[in-house]
Amino acid sequence: MPMPQSEFIWFDGEFVPWGDAKVHVLAHAMHYGSSVFEGIRCYETPRGPAVFRLGKHVRRLFDGCRVYRMEIPYSQETIAQAIKDTVSKNGLRSCYIRPLVWRGYGQLGVEPRTCPVQVMVAAWDWGTYLGDDALEQGVDIGVSSWRRAAPDTFPSMVKGGGHYMNSQLIRMEAADNGYSEAIALDVYGYVSEGSGENIFLVRDNVLSTPQVGTSLLGGITRDSVITIARDLGYTVQERPIAREELYMAEELFFAGTAVEISPVRSVDHMVVGQGKRGPVTAALQKAFFERVRGEAPDPYGWLDYVR
Numbered sequence: 258m259p260m261p262q263s264e265f266i267w268f269d270g271e272f273v274p275w276g277d278a279k280v281h282v283l284a285h286a287m288h289y290g291s292s293v294f295e296g297i298r299c300y301e302t303p304r305g306p307a308v309f310r311l312g313k314h315v316r317r318l319f320d321g322c323r324v325y326r327m328e329i330p331y332s333q334e335t336i337a338q339a340i341k342d343t344v345s346k347n348g349l350r351s352c353y354i355r356p357l358v359w360r361g362y363g364q365l366g367v368e369p370r371t372c373p374v375q376v377m378v379a380a381w382d383w384g385t386y387l388g389d390d391a392l393e394q395g396v397d398i399g400v401s402s403w404r405r406a407a408p409d410t411f412p413s414m415v416k417g418g419g420h421y422m423n424s425q426l427i428r429m430e431a432a433d434n435g436y437s438e439a440i441a442l443d444v445y446g447y448v449s450e451g452s453g454e455n456i457f458l459v460r461d462n463v464l465s466t467p468q469v470g471t472s473l474l475g476g477i478t479r480d481s482v483i484t485i486a487r488d489l490g491y492t493v494q495e496r497p498i499a500r501e502e503l504y505m506a507e508e509l510f511f512a513g514t515a516v517e518i519s520p521v522r523s524v525d526h527m528v529v530g531q532g533k534r535g536p537v538t539a540a541l542q543k544a545f546f547e548r549v550r551g552e553a554p555d556p557y558g559w560l561d562y563v564r
């Protein structure tokens with residue numbers, strides 16, 4: 258199915274029609290994955306569309322570019338404004354937003370620094386990521402035979418375009434095995450994350466999630482879940498998680514901008530808990546959606562209103 262389109266894309270500082278936002282086939286990023294991107298959601302609220310944790314996403318984009326020595330020719334404020342402008346220019350209410358920074362057309366040596374750094378922001382209507390039932394019924398997943406990269410290979414805290422070749426292997430293998438998604442282990446054999454989302458497990462009302470700094474992206478939804486869970490009085494541990502803990506968990510759920518909070522109902526064909534969304538996952542989902550939709554107080558200023 259073709260992706261939903263909107264009218265305009267913010268492209269190097271100006272809006273161009275969706276169909277005209279093109280790059281050259283010899284752009285550096287096309288060949289070597291030299292790009293850094295973000296995935297952000299905008300939700301409809303009683304006060305109009307609001308971008309969720311905009312500042313944190315923009316900061317992660319700039320941090321990632323710094324690691325790859327990509328100097329973005331705009332300030333964080335300009336990019337944040339471009340993101341909000343892209344939502345309003347396209348008349349969108351709730352949507353997914355994709356800012357991308359990449360090395361453009363220049364030369365094709367691996368040393369990239371003579372290529373121009375380009376930026377675009379696109380936004381479009383996008384519903385649930387793992388299917389409409391996923392948020393309620395949960396998804397079936399398996400442990401991938403592909404590992405996440407070792408800490409001194411790809412910088413996992415960076416949302417680098419090329420890193421997603423690994424995610425694609427994980428995701429395709431999952432689909433071929435009949436799963437909606439997979440969990441990858443890190444190079445040491447500990448639980449890492451899904452192809453595009455972080456994982457949490459629940460046992461005895463305690464939440465556990467793998468710690469940042471070894472093999473995973475420091476998800477902004479992950480951070481939001483930890484904050485909300487602590488606000489609700491749960492203990493949250495960030496620690497190494499053994500594969501077998503996935504099979505012992507009472508509840509398991511994914512957290513990410515695309516999947517939001519999605520329960521897992523089975524891992525490797527073993528049923529998790531009651532085989533449906535558990536009470537802790539339900540409580541976190543409820544609190545999360547109330548906050549992102551502006552139906553609950555916003556104590557941390559997570560909503561950035563577009564108008």
Ligand SMILES: Cc1ncc(COP(=O)(O)O)c(C=O)c1O
Pocket residue numbers: 296424450451452453454455473474475476477478479512513514515
């Ligand atoms: C590999 C990976 N891990 C985790 C996440 C979740 O991060 P966030 O909650 O910031 O979307 C994503 C999505 O961005 C991802 O691609």
